[in-house]
């Protein structure tokens with residue numbers, strides 16, 4: 001129980017520090033900085049348990065590995081870099097305005113994903 005809490009904390013910390021949805025492999029790689037003996041299977045198990053309790057969300061896009069994030073405090077859209085494959089959160093202000101819906105249609109949610117190159121891969125590094 002104690003150990004499990006420590007692992008979950010590490011997973012949250014990693015997601016917070018990276019600031020973008022991560023695959024289990026990415027969580028595992030960064031998580032070992034906090035829990036050196038953290039195993040990949042353990043991360044899988046913790047992530048699954050955290051999804052069941054609703055404290056993590058899985059993101060599944062076609063042709064992409066499943067990535068995980070904490071349920072968002074605000075709406076945002078996702079950006080996938082075609083070069084490095086990382087997925088980033090973009091503020092929703094980038095979102096286009098309302099769409100035209102056929103009469104009688106009601107939107108209950110949306111998932112917008114943008115593809116391109118991140119600053120690192122486009123060669124525009126800051127600093």
Ligand SMILES: [Zn+2]
Pocket residue numbers: 081082083084085086117118119120121122
């Ligand atoms: Zn990139």
